[in-house]
Amino acid sequence: MSQHKYLVTGGAGYVGGVVAAHLLEAGHEVTVLDDLSTGFREGVPAGAAFIEGRVQDAARWLDASYDGVLHFAAFSQVGESVADPEKYWTNNVGGTMALLAAMRDAGVAKLVFSSTAATYGEPLSTPITEAAPTAPTSPYGASKLAVDHMISGESTAHGLAAVSLRYFNVAGAYGAHGERHDPESHLIPLVLQVAQGRRESIAVYGDDYPTPDGTCVRDYIHVADLAEAHLLALDAAEPGHHLICNLGNGNGFSVREVVETVRKVTGHPVPETPGPRRAGDPAVLVASARTARERLGWNPSRADLADIVADAWAFARREERDA
Incomplete structure (x- = not known):
């Protein structure tokens, strides 16, 4: 894999930080954009450039020198989303709209999106495939599904090469990177x-x-296995296509x-x-x-x-x- 430059939004959080660390270990140049509303400055791996800022303002920093974006900047508490849905629409949906506009303007045409199994709601059968009906039961899940629809439209209209990865239960740690949610719900x-x-x-x-x-x-997936899927997704992303993959151990x-x-x-x-x-x-x-195994070549080992x-x-x- 040749060296590239990537923007990681939400890279001071749990999953974003581990993915940023994996990108650096693979020899890439990484810039983390995070407003630290739920992330932690010490969660940004050594070697990554850090910008403290909102994803809504990504156009201030994103330019044609970037080869792609990995997007983790989202609020993710189901209960909070029920009590405060506008917070989730404003940040998760509005923030992504601004990010996609910034990518178009800068000519950055590759995106890996941190989606969620919450898009499926209560499944009719298991194991859950990407063909399962999407019926989210919370504004959080609905906001992530709205972003997936948005990305599909962007790919068709503007040639974006995109992969959405729908996580199930992420767990474990990777060196100095682990879960430190406040409040903790996992x-x-x-x-x-x-x-x-x-x-x-x-x-x-x-x-x-x-x-x-x-x-x-529940299906638990090691955060390091999850991170490896993101690097494979960067390679698998095709212009004009939006690939959606579930990530879990099965x-x-x-x-x-x-x-x-x-x-x-x-x-x-x-x-x-x-x-x-x-x-x-x-x-x-x-x-x-x-789908992740066949299309990304992903084989979780943990x-x-x-x-x-x-x-x-x-x-x-x-x-x-x-x-």
């Missing part, structure tokens, strides 16, 4: 907080689902399996607190990543849940030591 870091003694117990919402142990089943792990794996990896007890089902929580969400948890645990202890 299962693995929440269970690790219990193991650290920072939280008394983990709430298990529903134990009567039609799954082997009665708890919800294997599901239940809430109880995650909790038990954390117990084994950390050696700490993790008390559970039973709770009622949460509205809109499907029993099973598992991806079919066949599918073992214990390895994912171990990397996340190493990052959590590092954060604890540095606090």
Whole structure:
């Protein structure tokens, strides 16, 4: 892969930071654009140029010297999006509209977009393919789907080479890059907080689902595997085409399996607190990543849940030591 120059919007966040690190390791020149509203300055990998700014203002910095954009700058809390939908339309949709206009004006014609499985809503069947109906159940999912539609139109009308990657549950860590959401809402870091003694117990919402142990089943993908898919997507992007790929392991792990794996990896007890089902929580969400394998040549190599948890645990202890 020859050296290129890329703009990474939202590159101070969890996934954006890991992707930026992978781009640098591959020999590329990277500029991170992030307003630090949810990201962290220390999340920007060493070697990347950093601009503290809003994606809505990307035209101030984007020029023809860039070979492409990887777009992660979005708000992503489902519950918050229900309570404050205008925040999500303004940033996720409005911000991307401004970014696409800046790319057109600068003549930058390659885009990899951080999309989400939330575009599918509650699936009719699993594993979920890209042909599944899109029926998001939150403004967050709806905003990401709107951007996917926007990118399709941009590709057809203006020749944009674009790939949208629809993530399922991203987890794990990559060296100094891991999850540090505030507030934290993802299962693995929440269970690790219990193991650290920072939280008394983990709430298990529903134990009567039609799954082997009665708890919800989700598809967990290691953040480093996810990052590798983005670099492959840059190579696979074709002018005038918008490719959409699901990213997941294709294997599901239940809430109880995650909790038990954390117990084994950390050696700490993790008390559970039973709770009622949460509205809109499907029993099973598992991806079919066949398109990513066939079109991108992507082969995730870190599918073992214990390895994912171990990397996340190493990052959590590092954060604890540095606090």
